[in-house]
Amino acid sequence: MNDNKLNELEKSADIHNLLEEVRTMRDEENGQAAPPPFDSLLERIERKEGKRGASVSPWWLVAACLTGLCVGIAMPRPWEAKPHQLLSTQLRIDTIDTSLGESLTQEGFPLHLVVAM
Amino acid sequence: MKASNTDERLMQLVGRGDHEAFRELYGRHARRLQGFFLRMLEHDSDKAADFTQELFMKVYEQRRRFDARQSDFTTWLYAMAYNLCKNEYRHLEIVRTHRDELIGRNENSIPEKECNYDKEQRRNRLRKSIASLPTEQRDAFILRYQEELSVKEIAHILDVPEGTVKSRLHYALLKVQKEMKPFK
Numbered sequence A: 001m002n003d004n005k006l007n008e009l010e011k012s013a014d015i016h017n018l019l020e021e022v023r024t025m026r027d028e029e030n031g032q033a034a035p036p037p038f039d040s041l042l043e044r045i046e047r048k049e050g051k052r053g054a055s056v057s058p059w060w061l062v063a064a065c066l067t068g069l070c071v072g073i074a075m076p077r078p079w080e081a082k083p084h085q086l087l088s089t090q091l092r093i094d095t096i097d098t099s100l101g102e103s104l105t106q107e108g109f110p111l112h113l114v115v116a117m
Numbered sequence B: 001m002k003a004s005n006t007d008e009r010l011m012q013l014v015g016r017g018d019h020e021a022f023r024e025l026y027g028r029h030a031r032r033l034q035g036f037f038l039r040m041l042e043h044d045s046d047k048a049a050d051f052t053q054e055l056f057m058k059v060y061e062q063r064r065r066f067d068a069r070q071s072d073f074t075t076w077l078y079a080m081a082y083n084l085c086k087n088e089y090r091h092l093e094i095v096r097t098h099r100d101e102l103i104g105r106n107e108n109s110i111p112e113k114e115c116n117y118d119k120e121q122r123r124n125r126l127r128k129s130i131a132s133l134p135t136e137q138r139d140a141f142i143l144r145y146q147e148e149l150s151v152k153e154i155a156h157i158l159d160v161p162e163g164t165v166k167s168r169l170h171y172a173l174l175k176v177q178k179e180m181k182p183f184k
Helices: A003-011 A013-032 A038-054 A058-074 A083-106 A111-116 B007-015 B019-040 B045-061 B073-103 B119-131 B135-146 B151-158 B162-183
Strands: none
Touching (some): A003 A013, A013 B019, A013 B119, A013 B162, B007 B019, B019 B045, B045 B073, B073 B135, B119 B162, B135 B162, B151 B162
């Protein structure tokens, strides 16, 4: 587009008057309605930002999971037998087996019952 | 103190969370932008007010992205406002297409014969002829002759070469002139 063509058109009396009218209309329209008050805008922004702040960050979730894992590892587990308890039970059975077992088998008790005790 | 600052300086302050600077910017531009939305969105005043708030919410959200070295504040603001309008056009286009399909007619034409033209009628006609321009020409027309932005700024906002803006303006002027001939 040739610059001069547009300039010439804009300067022609007809278009010049038309554009003047367009600007007058604009001024009237701009003056007609006041924009919403700034405080209501600020309220909307704060509400939106507040909502965003309240949501849980994925990093917080990761941190919570790790904490849970550490606590879980450190907790005592009573259902799991301790190795020395197992050892003493074994020893006791062995003792029974050796001391009582001999006498009981001598009295005619079956050996598998003695082990089950 | 805030009143003497440039828009760009105020935006820097807004970036640091200064609400008073933001209030000053809103005071400077909200009315003008509301007028822009009014003209771009079929003179729907409620929608214009909603869009003004929406625009300034976006300004606040993107306050740290504004770079005064890339564009001045007004161009940046109008570019965002124009994008909001473009999204709305898409929505309106879908609504119109459905409506036209339902009704089975197109209401784009402007009645040809009107007589006893007074000032208000002439203005209505002028409004209608601007509104009935092809979207690209209308946007360029409004930005240039009603918002009084430079061709360079408009090219930046519309993301087209300056020559394209001039061409659109030229055709828009010719069309409006033709539409307004009976109202001389």
